Every structure is written in structure tokens, then in C-alpha cells.
Amino acid sequence: MRRRDPEGGGVKEREWGGARKTDSASTSLSAFRNPAGPAPEGKLPVFLFPHELIFFADDQSSHKQVLTLYNPYSFILKFKILCTAPARFTVLDAVGHVKPSSCIDIVIRHRDVSPRHYGQKERFRMEVWEEGGVGRGPAGSKEVCAVLQPARAEASTARAEPTGPAQPRELPHSLVSAHILAVQGRSQTPGFSVLCVLVGVACIAFLMFPLHGDTSTLVPPHFHVTVMQKLVCAYILGLLTMVFLR
Numbered sequence: 001m002r003r004r005d006p007e008g009g010g011v012k013e014r015e016w017g018g019a020r021k022t023d024s025a026s027t028s029l030s031a032f033r034n035p036a037g038p039a040p041e042g043k044l045p046v047f048l049f050p051h052e053l054i055f056f057a058d059d060q061s062s063h064k065q066v067l068t069l070y071n072p073y074s075f076i077l078k079f080k081i082l083c084t085a086p087a088r089f090t091v092l093d094a095v096g097h098v099k100p101s102s103c104i105d106i107v108i109r110h111r112d113v114s115p116r117h118y119g120q121k122e123r124f125r126m127e128v129w130e131e132g133g134v135g136r137g138p139a140g141s142k143e144v145c146a147v148l149q150p151a152r153a154e155a156s157t158a159r160a161e162p163t164g165p166a167q168p169r170e171l172p173h174s175l176v177s178a179h180i181l182a183v184q185g186r187s188q189t190p191g192f193s194v195l196c197v198l199v200g201v202a203c204i205a206f207l208m209f210p211l212h213g214d215t216s217t218l219v220p221p222h223f224h225v226t227v228m229q230k231l232v233c234a235y236i237l238g239l240l241t242m243v244f245l246r
Contacts, residue, residue: 044140047072048126053146057113062152067106067144069126071098076131081106085122088112089146097131113148122146200240203233
């Protein structure tokens with residue numbers, strides 16, 4: 001079994017559920033021009049991954065990327081790769097075929113990582129068609145963007161920067177608890193405690209007043225209270241008790 005060295009770019013075909021691998025014919029990478037944007041995809045869905053190739057100038061291992069084309073159909077799928085900048089990339093096997101229920105790994109190498117290309121987006125177009133359907137145009141196509149970044153760390157920082165309005169986020173539970181404790185601490189000031197004591201004494205005294213209709217010679221009639229007023233005072237006393245016990 002022969003296998004082409006992937007360092008220069010190439011195609012490796014493998015079957016799903018099998019270990020057999022074969023090499024396809026070698027052709028050169030062709031160019032295409034599409035100033036109006038991506039071409040509309042054909043009727044045949046193209047299963048090509050990943051959707052974007054990112055090369056980093058400071059990371060030599062990233063100069064070689066792999067595109068995987070899947071063929072879930074019951075017929076042989078022919079393919080051809082086009083590129084907007086064929087002089088910058090090396091794909092020795094840009095034309096080939098994929099057997100039914102198989103997939104192919106296409107190795108793409110960036111060979112011009114000069115600073116003048118930083119941030120420039122190029123595109124690879126994968127055109128596929130059923131074997132024997134030549135002359136009718138591609139049955140399906142899909143485009144993949146390729147971009148060269150100066151450094152992996154800078155690219156990560158750029159992706160982390162927000163590009164839209166800030167979204168509201170929930171505070172961590174620890175910060176919420178600390179805020180509650182701080183509010184409780186401010187409520188336990190001497191002035192607040194004195195106010196609570198005065199309100200509690202007033203409620204106790206109000207509960208000691210006789211009800212309307214009681215015959216009492218010690219308390220004048222205009223100091224008699226109703227049952228509802230005593231219930232309100234009892235409720236306030238219960239709140240004050242919770243404050244002091246907390």
C-alpha cells in the first residue's frame with residue numbers, strides 16, 4: 001500500500017467502517033474569481049468540514065490544514081477544488097473522487113505567510129458531481145474561508161472582545177451574599193437599633209391599653225384601643241423580634 005507524504009499536501013481516501021486507504025490522481029490547484037460573493041450551492045448537499053481554515057504565522061504546525069469531504073451517497077462522487085489565491089496554497093490533489101460511504105482528507109498547506117497577507121480572507125470552493133455527470137456542471141458546491149493570522153494569542157484576544165452590546169449577566173452567588181451581608185451590617189447601626197427599641201416599647205405599651213367598652217378607672221376612655229390596633233402592634237413586634245434575632 002502506497003501513501004503520499006502529506007507534508008506537501010495530498011488526498012487520502014478512507015472507507016467508513018473499513019481500514020482500506022487509496023491515493024487519488026495528482027492535479028494542480030485551479031483558481032476562481034467570485035467578486036460578487038459566494039456562489040449559490042447546487043442541489044446536491046456537500047458535506048465538507050471544517051467550515052473555516054485559520055493559519056497562524058507564528059505556529060508552523062498550523063500552516064498545514066485538513067479538509068474532510070464525506071460521501072454519504074450510494075454513487076461515486078467526483079470533486080474539484082478551486083481557490084481565489086492558488087499561488088499561496090499547495091494542494092497537489094485538487095481533483096479526485098470519493099467512493100460511496102467514504103470520506104477523503106485533503107491536506108492544504110499555506111506557503112506564503114508574509115505579513116502582507118495578515119487578515120486577508122481567501123476562499124476554497126469544493127465542486128462535486130456524480131460520476132458520469134460531466135458536462136452538466138457541478139451538482140453541488142460549498143465554499144470554505146481561509147485566513148492568515150499573525151499570532152494565535154492575538155486571534156484569541158480578538159475573538160474574546162465583544163462586538164455588540166453587552167448582555168446582562170447574573171452576579172455570582174458569592175457576590176450576592178456579600179452584598180446582602182453588607183446591607184445587614186449597615187442596618188445594625190446604633191441609630192437603627194435605638195429606633196427599633198423605641199418602636200418595640202411603644203407597641204408593648206399600646207398592647208397594655210384596655211379595649212373599647214372595658215370599664216377602667218385608671219385609663220381615660222380616649223386611650224382605649226380596638227382589637228385590630230392590637231393585632232397590628234403584635235405584628236410589628238414580631239417583625240422587630242426577627243430583626244434582633246437575625
